[in-house]
Amino acid sequence: MADVQTSAIRAWVDQLHQTGSEAPTIENALGVLRMVLALAVEDRRIPRNPCDGVKAPRRKHSARAYLTHQQVDELANVMDRDALVVRFLAYTGLRYGEMAALKVRDFDMLRRRVNIRESVTEVSGKLTWSTPKNHERRSVPFPKFLVADLAARMEGKGREDLVFAAPAGGVLRIATFRTRVFNKAVDQLRGLDGDGEPTTDWPRPTLHDLRHTAASLAISAGANVKAVQTMLGHKSAALTLDTYADLFPDDLEAVADAFDSAVEALAKTAADALRTDTGRTS
Structure with a gap:
Protein backbone atom coordinates (compact mmCIF):
# COMPACT_ATOMS: atom_id res chain seq x y z
CA MET A 1 0.00 0.00 0.00
CA HIS A 61 -23.00 13.49 -22.57
CA SER A 62 -24.72 12.36 -25.73
CA ALA A 63 -27.30 14.57 -27.38
CA ARG A 64 -30.60 14.47 -25.51
CA ALA A 65 -34.14 14.96 -26.71
CA TYR A 66 -35.80 17.23 -24.16
CA LEU A 67 -39.53 17.03 -24.81
CA THR A 68 -41.88 19.94 -24.23
CA HIS A 69 -45.16 19.64 -22.34
CA GLN A 70 -46.98 19.45 -25.66
CA GLN A 71 -44.69 16.72 -27.00
CA VAL A 72 -45.11 14.65 -23.84
CA ASP A 73 -48.87 14.92 -24.31
CA GLU A 74 -48.64 13.97 -28.00
CA LEU A 75 -46.49 10.93 -27.20
CA ALA A 76 -48.82 9.79 -24.43
CA ASN A 77 -51.89 10.17 -26.64
CA VAL A 78 -50.63 7.67 -29.22
CA MET A 79 -49.76 5.03 -26.63
CA ASP A 80 -53.27 4.12 -25.44
CA ARG A 81 -52.89 1.81 -22.44
CA ASP A 82 -49.35 2.96 -21.62
CA ALA A 83 -49.98 6.70 -21.78
CA LEU A 84 -49.66 6.89 -17.99
CA VAL A 85 -46.19 5.34 -18.10
CA VAL A 86 -44.94 8.16 -20.35
CA ARG A 87 -46.57 10.90 -18.32
CA PHE A 88 -45.39 9.43 -15.02
CA LEU A 89 -41.76 9.13 -16.16
CA ALA A 90 -41.75 12.58 -17.78
CA TYR A 91 -43.15 14.31 -14.69
CA THR A 92 -41.32 12.44 -11.90
CA GLY A 93 -37.89 11.73 -13.40
CA LEU A 94 -37.82 8.15 -12.15
CA ARG A 95 -35.56 5.62 -13.82
CA TYR A 96 -37.47 2.98 -15.75
CA GLY A 97 -36.45 0.24 -13.32
CA GLU A 98 -37.68 2.30 -10.38
CA MET A 99 -41.04 2.87 -12.06
CA ALA A 100 -41.45 -0.80 -13.01
CA ALA A 101 -40.81 -1.86 -9.40
CA LEU A 102 -43.45 0.42 -7.83
CA LYS A 103 -46.13 -1.25 -5.75
CA VAL A 104 -49.39 0.13 -4.40
CA ARG A 105 -47.86 0.52 -0.93
CA ASP A 106 -45.26 2.93 -2.31
CA PHE A 107 -47.84 5.64 -3.09
CA ASP A 108 -49.13 8.30 -0.69
CA MET A 109 -52.05 9.65 -2.68
CA LEU A 110 -52.98 12.33 -0.12
CA ARG A 111 -49.54 13.93 -0.12
CA ARG A 112 -49.00 13.07 -3.80
CA ARG A 113 -45.71 11.35 -3.06
CA VAL A 114 -44.19 8.11 -4.27
CA ASN A 115 -41.54 6.37 -2.18
CA ILE A 116 -38.72 4.80 -4.18
CA ARG A 117 -37.64 1.64 -2.34
CA GLU A 118 -36.73 -0.85 -5.07
CA SER A 119 -35.59 -1.13 -8.66
CA VAL A 120 -35.90 -3.98 -11.13
CA THR A 121 -33.55 -4.49 -14.07
CA GLU A 122 -33.46 -7.01 -16.89
CA VAL A 123 -30.13 -8.67 -17.67
CA SER A 124 -29.96 -11.36 -20.36
CA GLY A 125 -33.68 -11.91 -20.04
CA LYS A 126 -33.60 -12.34 -16.26
CA LEU A 127 -35.09 -9.89 -13.76
CA THR A 128 -32.93 -8.63 -10.90
CA TRP A 129 -34.45 -6.78 -7.93
CA SER A 130 -32.28 -4.39 -5.93
CA THR A 131 -32.28 -1.12 -4.04
CA PRO A 132 -32.34 2.11 -6.09
CA LYS A 133 -29.12 3.42 -7.58
CA ASN A 134 -26.82 4.87 -4.88
CA HIS A 135 -28.77 2.63 -2.44
CA GLU A 136 -30.77 5.59 -1.18
CA ARG A 137 -34.52 5.62 -0.78
CA ARG A 138 -36.23 8.86 -1.69
CA SER A 139 -39.66 10.42 -1.83
CA VAL A 140 -40.68 12.05 -5.11
CA PRO A 141 -43.77 14.25 -5.68
CA PHE A 142 -46.08 13.78 -8.63
CA PRO A 143 -48.47 16.37 -10.12
CA LYS A 144 -52.16 16.48 -9.32
CA PHE A 145 -53.28 15.72 -12.87
CA LEU A 146 -51.85 12.16 -12.53
CA VAL A 147 -53.85 11.28 -9.41
CA ALA A 148 -57.03 10.04 -11.12
CA ASP A 149 -55.15 7.83 -13.61
CA LEU A 150 -52.91 6.40 -10.89
CA ALA A 151 -55.93 5.66 -8.68
CA ALA A 152 -57.59 3.85 -11.60
CA ARG A 153 -54.45 1.73 -12.07
CA MET A 154 -54.51 0.73 -8.41
CA GLU A 155 -58.23 -0.08 -8.23
CA GLY A 156 -58.79 -3.65 -7.05
CA LYS A 157 -55.10 -4.26 -6.32
CA GLY A 158 -53.46 -5.23 -3.05
CA ARG A 159 -50.68 -3.34 -1.31
CA GLU A 160 -47.98 -5.62 -2.72
CA ASP A 161 -49.24 -5.58 -6.32
CA LEU A 162 -47.31 -3.78 -9.07
CA VAL A 163 -48.88 -0.54 -10.25
CA PHE A 164 -47.35 -0.54 -13.75
CA ALA A 165 -47.73 -4.22 -14.62
CA ALA A 166 -47.55 -5.87 -18.04
CA PRO A 167 -50.87 -6.61 -19.82
CA ALA A 168 -50.58 -10.30 -18.90
CA GLY A 169 -49.35 -9.50 -15.40
CA GLY A 170 -45.87 -9.34 -13.94
CA VAL A 171 -43.12 -6.81 -14.49
CA LEU A 172 -43.39 -4.42 -17.43
CA ARG A 173 -40.07 -5.40 -19.01
CA ILE A 174 -38.02 -2.59 -20.48
CA ALA A 175 -36.87 -4.44 -23.60
CA THR A 176 -40.42 -5.31 -24.57
CA PHE A 177 -41.80 -1.87 -23.72
CA ARG A 178 -39.04 -0.05 -25.60
CA THR A 179 -39.31 -1.99 -28.86
CA ARG A 180 -43.00 -2.86 -29.05
CA VAL A 181 -44.55 0.23 -27.52
CA PHE A 182 -42.30 3.27 -27.05
CA ASN A 183 -40.25 3.18 -30.28
CA LYS A 184 -43.34 2.43 -32.37
CA ALA A 185 -45.14 5.45 -30.91
CA VAL A 186 -42.14 7.70 -31.59
CA ASP A 187 -41.87 6.42 -35.18
CA GLN A 188 -45.57 7.13 -35.67
CA LEU A 189 -45.14 10.73 -34.56
CA ARG A 190 -42.08 11.17 -36.74
CA GLY A 191 -44.08 9.92 -39.73
CA LEU A 192 -41.50 7.55 -41.23
CA ASP A 193 -41.79 6.99 -44.98
CA GLY A 194 -41.09 3.78 -46.91
CA ASP A 195 -37.33 4.35 -46.64
CA GLY A 196 -37.49 4.91 -42.90
CA GLU A 197 -36.91 8.64 -43.20
CA PRO A 198 -38.94 11.02 -40.98
CA THR A 199 -41.51 13.27 -42.64
CA THR A 200 -41.95 15.56 -39.60
CA ASP A 201 -39.56 17.45 -37.33
CA TRP A 202 -40.69 15.51 -34.26
CA PRO A 203 -37.62 14.52 -32.15
CA ARG A 204 -36.39 10.98 -31.62
CA PRO A 205 -36.21 10.52 -27.85
CA THR A 206 -34.97 7.41 -26.11
CA LEU A 207 -36.87 5.96 -23.19
CA HIS A 208 -34.25 7.42 -20.83
CA ASP A 209 -34.83 10.85 -22.36
CA LEU A 210 -38.09 10.99 -20.40
CA ARG A 211 -35.94 11.29 -17.27
CA HIS A 212 -33.98 14.11 -18.89
CA THR A 213 -37.29 15.68 -19.90
CA ALA A 214 -38.42 15.68 -16.26
CA ALA A 215 -35.25 17.54 -15.29
CA SER A 216 -35.72 20.03 -18.13
CA LEU A 217 -39.36 20.72 -17.28
CA ALA A 218 -38.54 21.09 -13.57
CA ILE A 219 -35.69 23.54 -14.24
CA SER A 220 -37.79 25.59 -16.66
CA ALA A 221 -40.47 25.76 -13.95
CA GLY A 222 -37.94 27.38 -11.59
CA ALA A 223 -36.75 24.37 -9.55
CA ASN A 224 -33.33 24.87 -7.96
CA VAL A 225 -30.47 22.41 -8.31
CA LYS A 226 -31.08 20.84 -4.88
CA ALA A 227 -34.71 20.11 -5.71
CA VAL A 228 -33.76 18.53 -9.05
CA GLN A 229 -31.04 16.48 -7.34
CA THR A 230 -33.52 15.10 -4.81
CA MET A 231 -36.13 14.35 -7.46
CA LEU A 232 -33.69 12.45 -9.67
CA GLY A 233 -31.87 10.71 -6.83
CA HIS A 234 -28.44 12.01 -7.81
CA LYS A 235 -25.62 11.41 -5.35
CA SER A 236 -24.75 15.10 -5.19
CA ALA A 237 -25.85 18.49 -6.46
CA ALA A 238 -22.51 18.69 -8.27
CA LEU A 239 -23.51 15.68 -10.38
CA THR A 240 -26.84 17.35 -11.20
CA LEU A 241 -25.08 20.54 -12.27
CA ASP A 242 -22.56 18.59 -14.32
CA THR A 243 -25.33 16.63 -16.06
CA TYR A 244 -27.69 19.52 -16.73
CA ALA A 245 -25.40 22.55 -16.73
CA ASP A 246 -26.81 23.61 -20.10
CA LEU A 247 -30.32 23.86 -18.64
CA PHE A 248 -29.66 25.99 -15.58
CA PRO A 249 -29.71 29.72 -16.40
CA ASP A 250 -26.39 31.39 -15.64
CA ASP A 251 -28.14 34.59 -14.47
CA LEU A 252 -24.98 36.62 -15.15
CA GLU A 253 -27.01 39.59 -16.34
CA ALA A 254 -29.05 39.45 -13.14
CA VAL A 255 -25.85 39.49 -11.06
CA ALA A 256 -24.58 42.56 -12.91
CA ASP A 257 -27.96 44.28 -12.49
CA ALA A 258 -27.88 43.53 -8.76
CA PHE A 259 -24.42 45.11 -8.50
CA ASP A 260 -25.72 48.21 -10.29
CA SER A 261 -28.70 48.46 -7.94
CA ALA A 262 -26.51 48.10 -4.85
CA VAL A 263 -24.04 50.79 -5.99
CA GLU A 264 -26.87 53.15 -7.03
CA ALA A 265 -28.51 52.70 -3.62
CA LEU A 266 -25.19 53.44 -1.89
CA ALA A 267 -24.68 56.58 -3.98
CA LYS A 268 -28.23 57.75 -3.24
CA THR A 269 -27.71 57.24 0.49
CA ALA A 270 -24.47 59.22 0.37
CA ALA A 271 -26.13 62.04 -1.60
CA ASP A 272 -29.05 62.20 0.86
CA ALA A 273 -26.63 62.36 3.78
CA LEU A 274 -24.67 65.16 2.09
CA ARG A 275 -27.83 67.21 1.47
CA THR A 276 -28.87 66.75 5.09
CA ASP A 277 -25.47 67.88 6.39
CA THR A 278 -25.50 70.88 4.04
CA GLY A 279 -28.94 71.89 5.25
CA ARG A 280 -27.84 71.72 8.86
CA THR A 281 -24.79 73.89 8.12
CA SER A 282 -26.94 76.52 6.43
Whole structure:
Protein backbone atom coordinates (compact mmCIF):
# COMPACT_ATOMS: atom_id res chain seq x y z
CA MET A 1 0.00 0.00 0.00
CA ALA A 2 2.79 2.40 0.87
CA ASP A 3 4.24 2.01 -2.63
CA VAL A 4 1.10 3.40 -4.30
CA GLN A 5 1.76 7.01 -5.34
CA THR A 6 -0.65 9.69 -6.51
CA SER A 7 1.37 10.26 -9.67
CA ALA A 8 1.11 6.54 -10.52
CA ILE A 9 -2.66 6.56 -10.03
CA ARG A 10 -3.00 9.63 -12.22
CA ALA A 11 -0.89 7.95 -14.92
CA TRP A 12 -3.04 4.80 -14.64
CA VAL A 13 -6.22 6.84 -15.13
CA ASP A 14 -4.69 8.57 -18.16
CA GLN A 15 -3.69 5.21 -19.61
CA LEU A 16 -7.21 3.84 -19.20
CA HIS A 17 -8.57 6.91 -20.95
CA GLN A 18 -6.05 6.72 -23.81
CA THR A 19 -6.76 3.02 -24.42
CA GLY A 20 -10.47 3.65 -24.91
CA SER A 21 -12.09 3.11 -21.50
CA GLU A 22 -15.18 5.25 -21.07
CA ALA A 23 -15.52 7.78 -18.25
CA PRO A 24 -18.10 5.71 -16.24
CA THR A 25 -15.77 2.67 -16.34
CA ILE A 26 -12.83 4.73 -15.13
CA GLU A 27 -14.99 6.31 -12.41
CA ASN A 28 -15.93 2.86 -11.12
CA ALA A 29 -12.35 1.56 -11.19
CA LEU A 30 -10.99 4.66 -9.47
CA GLY A 31 -13.81 4.49 -6.92
CA VAL A 32 -12.94 0.91 -5.96
CA LEU A 33 -9.26 1.77 -5.57
CA ARG A 34 -10.18 4.85 -3.53
CA MET A 35 -12.25 2.73 -1.12
CA VAL A 36 -9.49 0.13 -0.72
CA LEU A 37 -6.93 2.81 0.08
CA ALA A 38 -9.37 4.55 2.44
CA LEU A 39 -9.52 1.34 4.48
CA ALA A 40 -5.71 1.32 4.56
CA VAL A 41 -5.76 4.87 5.93
CA GLU A 42 -8.37 3.86 8.50
CA ASP A 43 -6.16 0.96 9.63
CA ARG A 44 -3.17 3.31 9.71
CA ARG A 45 -1.24 1.35 7.11
CA ILE A 46 -0.69 4.56 5.14
CA PRO A 47 -0.89 8.21 6.32
CA ARG A 48 -3.11 9.52 3.50
CA ASN A 49 -5.17 8.31 0.55
CA PRO A 50 -3.07 8.72 -2.63
CA CYS A 51 -6.30 8.88 -4.65
CA ASP A 52 -7.03 12.30 -3.18
CA GLY A 53 -6.88 14.87 -5.96
CA VAL A 54 -7.12 12.31 -8.77
CA LYS A 55 -10.17 12.77 -10.98
CA ALA A 56 -11.69 10.62 -13.69
CA PRO A 57 -12.17 12.17 -17.15
CA ARG A 58 -15.29 14.25 -17.59
CA ARG A 59 -18.24 12.39 -19.03
CA LYS A 60 -19.25 13.15 -22.58
CA HIS A 61 -23.00 13.49 -22.57
CA SER A 62 -24.72 12.36 -25.73
CA ALA A 63 -27.30 14.57 -27.38
CA ARG A 64 -30.60 14.47 -25.51
CA ALA A 65 -34.14 14.96 -26.71
CA TYR A 66 -35.80 17.23 -24.16
CA LEU A 67 -39.53 17.03 -24.81
CA THR A 68 -41.88 19.94 -24.23
CA HIS A 69 -45.16 19.64 -22.34
CA GLN A 70 -46.98 19.45 -25.66
CA GLN A 71 -44.69 16.72 -27.00
CA VAL A 72 -45.11 14.65 -23.84
CA ASP A 73 -48.87 14.92 -24.31
CA GLU A 74 -48.64 13.97 -28.00
CA LEU A 75 -46.49 10.93 -27.20
CA ALA A 76 -48.82 9.79 -24.43
CA ASN A 77 -51.89 10.17 -26.64
CA VAL A 78 -50.63 7.67 -29.22
CA MET A 79 -49.76 5.03 -26.63
CA ASP A 80 -53.27 4.12 -25.44
CA ARG A 81 -52.89 1.81 -22.44
CA ASP A 82 -49.35 2.96 -21.62
CA ALA A 83 -49.98 6.70 -21.78
CA LEU A 84 -49.66 6.89 -17.99
CA VAL A 85 -46.19 5.34 -18.10
CA VAL A 86 -44.94 8.16 -20.35
CA ARG A 87 -46.57 10.90 -18.32
CA PHE A 88 -45.39 9.43 -15.02
CA LEU A 89 -41.76 9.13 -16.16
CA ALA A 90 -41.75 12.58 -17.78
CA TYR A 91 -43.15 14.31 -14.69
CA THR A 92 -41.32 12.44 -11.90
CA GLY A 93 -37.89 11.73 -13.40
CA LEU A 94 -37.82 8.15 -12.15
CA ARG A 95 -35.56 5.62 -13.82
CA TYR A 96 -37.47 2.98 -15.75
CA GLY A 97 -36.45 0.24 -13.32
CA GLU A 98 -37.68 2.30 -10.38
CA MET A 99 -41.04 2.87 -12.06
CA ALA A 100 -41.45 -0.80 -13.01
CA ALA A 101 -40.81 -1.86 -9.40
CA LEU A 102 -43.45 0.42 -7.83
CA LYS A 103 -46.13 -1.25 -5.75
CA VAL A 104 -49.39 0.13 -4.40
CA ARG A 105 -47.86 0.52 -0.93
CA ASP A 106 -45.26 2.93 -2.31
CA PHE A 107 -47.84 5.64 -3.09
CA ASP A 108 -49.13 8.30 -0.69
CA MET A 109 -52.05 9.65 -2.68
CA LEU A 110 -52.98 12.33 -0.12
CA ARG A 111 -49.54 13.93 -0.12
CA ARG A 112 -49.00 13.07 -3.80
CA ARG A 113 -45.71 11.35 -3.06
CA VAL A 114 -44.19 8.11 -4.27
CA ASN A 115 -41.54 6.37 -2.18
CA ILE A 116 -38.72 4.80 -4.18
CA ARG A 117 -37.64 1.64 -2.34
CA GLU A 118 -36.73 -0.85 -5.07
CA SER A 119 -35.59 -1.13 -8.66
CA VAL A 120 -35.90 -3.98 -11.13
CA THR A 121 -33.55 -4.49 -14.07
CA GLU A 122 -33.46 -7.01 -16.89
CA VAL A 123 -30.13 -8.67 -17.67
CA SER A 124 -29.96 -11.36 -20.36
CA GLY A 125 -33.68 -11.91 -20.04
CA LYS A 126 -33.60 -12.34 -16.26
CA LEU A 127 -35.09 -9.89 -13.76
CA THR A 128 -32.93 -8.63 -10.90
CA TRP A 129 -34.45 -6.78 -7.93
CA SER A 130 -32.28 -4.39 -5.93
CA THR A 131 -32.28 -1.12 -4.04
CA PRO A 132 -32.34 2.11 -6.09
CA LYS A 133 -29.12 3.42 -7.58
CA ASN A 134 -26.82 4.87 -4.88
CA HIS A 135 -28.77 2.63 -2.44
CA GLU A 136 -30.77 5.59 -1.18
CA ARG A 137 -34.52 5.62 -0.78
CA ARG A 138 -36.23 8.86 -1.69
CA SER A 139 -39.66 10.42 -1.83
CA VAL A 140 -40.68 12.05 -5.11
CA PRO A 141 -43.77 14.25 -5.68
CA PHE A 142 -46.08 13.78 -8.63
CA PRO A 143 -48.47 16.37 -10.12
CA LYS A 144 -52.16 16.48 -9.32
CA PHE A 145 -53.28 15.72 -12.87
CA LEU A 146 -51.85 12.16 -12.53
CA VAL A 147 -53.85 11.28 -9.41
CA ALA A 148 -57.03 10.04 -11.12
CA ASP A 149 -55.15 7.83 -13.61
CA LEU A 150 -52.91 6.40 -10.89
CA ALA A 151 -55.93 5.66 -8.68
CA ALA A 152 -57.59 3.85 -11.60
CA ARG A 153 -54.45 1.73 -12.07
CA MET A 154 -54.51 0.73 -8.41
CA GLU A 155 -58.23 -0.08 -8.23
CA GLY A 156 -58.79 -3.65 -7.05
CA LYS A 157 -55.10 -4.26 -6.32
CA GLY A 158 -53.46 -5.23 -3.05
CA ARG A 159 -50.68 -3.34 -1.31
CA GLU A 160 -47.98 -5.62 -2.72
CA ASP A 161 -49.24 -5.58 -6.32
CA LEU A 162 -47.31 -3.78 -9.07
CA VAL A 163 -48.88 -0.54 -10.25
CA PHE A 164 -47.35 -0.54 -13.75
CA ALA A 165 -47.73 -4.22 -14.62
CA ALA A 166 -47.55 -5.87 -18.04
CA PRO A 167 -50.87 -6.61 -19.82
CA ALA A 168 -50.58 -10.30 -18.90
CA GLY A 169 -49.35 -9.50 -15.40
CA GLY A 170 -45.87 -9.34 -13.94
CA VAL A 171 -43.12 -6.81 -14.49
CA LEU A 172 -43.39 -4.42 -17.43
CA ARG A 173 -40.07 -5.40 -19.01
CA ILE A 174 -38.02 -2.59 -20.48
CA ALA A 175 -36.87 -4.44 -23.60
CA THR A 176 -40.42 -5.31 -24.57
CA PHE A 177 -41.80 -1.87 -23.72
CA ARG A 178 -39.04 -0.05 -25.60
CA THR A 179 -39.31 -1.99 -28.86
CA ARG A 180 -43.00 -2.86 -29.05
CA VAL A 181 -44.55 0.23 -27.52
CA PHE A 182 -42.30 3.27 -27.05
CA ASN A 183 -40.25 3.18 -30.28
CA LYS A 184 -43.34 2.43 -32.37
CA ALA A 185 -45.14 5.45 -30.91
CA VAL A 186 -42.14 7.70 -31.59
CA ASP A 187 -41.87 6.42 -35.18
CA GLN A 188 -45.57 7.13 -35.67
CA LEU A 189 -45.14 10.73 -34.56
CA ARG A 190 -42.08 11.17 -36.74
CA GLY A 191 -44.08 9.92 -39.73
CA LEU A 192 -41.50 7.55 -41.23
CA ASP A 193 -41.79 6.99 -44.98
CA GLY A 194 -41.09 3.78 -46.91
CA ASP A 195 -37.33 4.35 -46.64
CA GLY A 196 -37.49 4.91 -42.90
CA GLU A 197 -36.91 8.64 -43.20
CA PRO A 198 -38.94 11.02 -40.98
CA THR A 199 -41.51 13.27 -42.64
CA THR A 200 -41.95 15.56 -39.60
CA ASP A 201 -39.56 17.45 -37.33
CA TRP A 202 -40.69 15.51 -34.26
CA PRO A 203 -37.62 14.52 -32.15
CA ARG A 204 -36.39 10.98 -31.62
CA PRO A 205 -36.21 10.52 -27.85
CA THR A 206 -34.97 7.41 -26.11
CA LEU A 207 -36.87 5.96 -23.19
CA HIS A 208 -34.25 7.42 -20.83
CA ASP A 209 -34.83 10.85 -22.36
CA LEU A 210 -38.09 10.99 -20.40
CA ARG A 211 -35.94 11.29 -17.27
CA HIS A 212 -33.98 14.11 -18.89
CA THR A 213 -37.29 15.68 -19.90
CA ALA A 214 -38.42 15.68 -16.26
CA ALA A 215 -35.25 17.54 -15.29
CA SER A 216 -35.72 20.03 -18.13
CA LEU A 217 -39.36 20.72 -17.28
CA ALA A 218 -38.54 21.09 -13.57
CA ILE A 219 -35.69 23.54 -14.24
CA SER A 220 -37.79 25.59 -16.66
CA ALA A 221 -40.47 25.76 -13.95
CA GLY A 222 -37.94 27.38 -11.59
CA ALA A 223 -36.75 24.37 -9.55
CA ASN A 224 -33.33 24.87 -7.96
CA VAL A 225 -30.47 22.41 -8.31
CA LYS A 226 -31.08 20.84 -4.88
CA ALA A 227 -34.71 20.11 -5.71
CA VAL A 228 -33.76 18.53 -9.05
CA GLN A 229 -31.04 16.48 -7.34
CA THR A 230 -33.52 15.10 -4.81
CA MET A 231 -36.13 14.35 -7.46
CA LEU A 232 -33.69 12.45 -9.67
CA GLY A 233 -31.87 10.71 -6.83
CA HIS A 234 -28.44 12.01 -7.81
CA LYS A 235 -25.62 11.41 -5.35
CA SER A 236 -24.75 15.10 -5.19
CA ALA A 237 -25.85 18.49 -6.46
CA ALA A 238 -22.51 18.69 -8.27
CA LEU A 239 -23.51 15.68 -10.38
CA THR A 240 -26.84 17.35 -11.20
CA LEU A 241 -25.08 20.54 -12.27
CA ASP A 242 -22.56 18.59 -14.32
CA THR A 243 -25.33 16.63 -16.06
CA TYR A 244 -27.69 19.52 -16.73
CA ALA A 245 -25.40 22.55 -16.73
CA ASP A 246 -26.81 23.61 -20.10
CA LEU A 247 -30.32 23.86 -18.64
CA PHE A 248 -29.66 25.99 -15.58
CA PRO A 249 -29.71 29.72 -16.40
CA ASP A 250 -26.39 31.39 -15.64
CA ASP A 251 -28.14 34.59 -14.47
CA LEU A 252 -24.98 36.62 -15.15
CA GLU A 253 -27.01 39.59 -16.34
CA ALA A 254 -29.05 39.45 -13.14
CA VAL A 255 -25.85 39.49 -11.06
CA ALA A 256 -24.58 42.56 -12.91
CA ASP A 257 -27.96 44.28 -12.49
CA ALA A 258 -27.88 43.53 -8.76
CA PHE A 259 -24.42 45.11 -8.50
CA ASP A 260 -25.72 48.21 -10.29
CA SER A 261 -28.70 48.46 -7.94
CA ALA A 262 -26.51 48.10 -4.85
CA VAL A 263 -24.04 50.79 -5.99
CA GLU A 264 -26.87 53.15 -7.03
CA ALA A 265 -28.51 52.70 -3.62
CA LEU A 266 -25.19 53.44 -1.89
CA ALA A 267 -24.68 56.58 -3.98
CA LYS A 268 -28.23 57.75 -3.24
CA THR A 269 -27.71 57.24 0.49
CA ALA A 270 -24.47 59.22 0.37
CA ALA A 271 -26.13 62.04 -1.60
CA ASP A 272 -29.05 62.20 0.86
CA ALA A 273 -26.63 62.36 3.78
CA LEU A 274 -24.67 65.16 2.09
CA ARG A 275 -27.83 67.21 1.47
CA THR A 276 -28.87 66.75 5.09
CA ASP A 277 -25.47 67.88 6.39
CA THR A 278 -25.50 70.88 4.04
CA GLY A 279 -28.94 71.89 5.25
CA ARG A 280 -27.84 71.72 8.86
CA THR A 281 -24.79 73.89 8.12
CA SER A 282 -26.94 76.52 6.43
